[in-house]
Amino acid sequence: MADKSSSNAYWRANIRMIQLFLVIWFLVSFGFGILLRPMLSGIAVGGTDLGFWFAQQGSILVFLVLIFVYAWRMNRLDKEHGVEE
Known part of the structure; x- marks a missing residue:
């Protein structure tokens, strides 16, 4: 992730995903x-x-599902932006 626009796109996508999951929760x-x-x-x-x-x-089970979906989506997002481990 060399340039600032790529970094901004990564964090925008990350924050958008967090907001979506918080709304669902x-x-x-x-x-x-x-x-x-x-x-x-x-x-x-x-x-x-x-x-x-x-x-x-129900809310506990949905929260657990959201944790696993977030981890899976973050791994995909990391690969898309070239910051995977």
Whole structure:
């Protein structure tokens, strides 16, 4: 990564990806688990309602998936910009 424009493009892509993942995490944990819980309470999942499931386990599972997807995407982004390990 020799020039400044390539470095700026790399960090723009990185920040954009982080923002996207934070929005997804916020929607799942706060949105589905708290704000939309009353609307999701009629849907049963595993013996409990969907809103409770998102609040207790769904947001944690989505967070774990986001960690692995972020690591995979960052490896691809590093290769695209020539900064892989």
